[in-house]
Amino acid sequence: xxxxxxxxxxxxxxxxxxxxxxxxxxxxxxxxxxxxxxxxxxxxxxxxxxxxxxxxxxxxxxxxxxxxxxxxxxxxxxxxxxxxxxxxxxxxxxxxxxxxxxxxxxxxxxxxx
Amino acid sequence: xxxxxxxxxxxxxxxxxxxxxxxxxxxxxxxxxxxxxxxxxxxxxxxxxxxxxxxxxxxxxxxxxxxxxxxxxxxxxxxxxxxxxxxxxxxxxxxxxxxxxxxxxxxxxxxxx
Numbered sequence: 001x002x003x004x005x006x007x008x009x010x011x012x013x014x015x016x017x018x019x020x021x022x023x024x025x026x027x028x029x030x031x032x033x034x035x036x037x038x039x040x041x042x043x044x045x046x047x048x049x050x051x052x053x054x055x056x057x058x059x060x061x062x063x064x065x066x067x068x069x070x071x072x073x074x075x076x077x078x079x080x081x082x083x084x085x086x087x088x089x090x091x092x093x094x095x096x097x098x099x100x101x102x103x104x105x106x107x108x109x110x111x112x113x
Numbered sequence: 114x115x116x117x118x119x120x121x122x123x124x125x126x127x128x129x130x131x132x133x134x135x136x137x138x139x140x141x142x143x144x145x146x147x148x149x150x151x152x153x154x155x156x157x158x159x160x161x162x163x164x165x166x167x168x169x170x171x172x173x174x175x176x177x178x179x180x181x182x183x184x185x186x187x188x189x190x191x192x193x194x195x196x197x198x199x200x201x202x203x204x205x206x207x208x209x210x211x212x213x214x215x216x217x218x219x220x221x222x223x224x225x226x
Binding site for chain 2: 008032034036041042043044045046049089093095099100101102103104105106
């Protein structure tokens with residue numbers, strides 16, 4: 001069952017350094033994975049996605065890596081900026097169908113100026 | 114850039130009262146979703162809606178909840194008799210159907226007293 005008041009893992013990074021946020025997913029049937037960024041008081045904001053037929057996908061300053069063998073997903077942020085401070089959620093779904101998204105617990109990224 | 118909007122941003126209600134949370138999905142999107150996030154916890158799926166009917170719902174989405182798309186632009190979530198444990202952020206999301214990406218609104222904070 002759900003834990004009440006989850007304690008979010010926190011990653012503190014110096015401005016300009018690279019950040020790596022990790023996530024384990026649970027459903028072997030999931031074939032589409034998304035990273036969302038959530039700033040305080042706002043809704044989840046799409047960052048980058050990856051399909052299960054890929055291992056790596058790059059965006060602007062962000063890279064997502066997928067390891068299906070161990071059901072692991074990571075988000076790499078290059079040259080982290082203060083504006084990157086937020087909670088980052090990995091999410092999984094199955095393409096096709098109605099696609100409810102299942103979110104992970106999130107990681108709080110704190111960028112130290 | 115088109116975005117999902119939600120009103121109100123904050124709703125305070127007494128236990129047992131009915132509330133309606135409103136969403137305007139991105140124009141031309143075909144799939145609509147409601148999620149909720151209890152403070153300190155992860156985002157949870159409530160319901161998906163397509164072609165004017167519920168396509169999938171979670172165990173959270175009991176008989177007290179209903180959704181409606183009363184016209185071509187609005188998508189609403191109604192809670193008939195609110196309980197204290199309904200206090201949460203409620204996020205609406207929409208998806209075009211051409212891609213798998215769901216876009217989230219800013220959320221409505223529901224506080225049940």
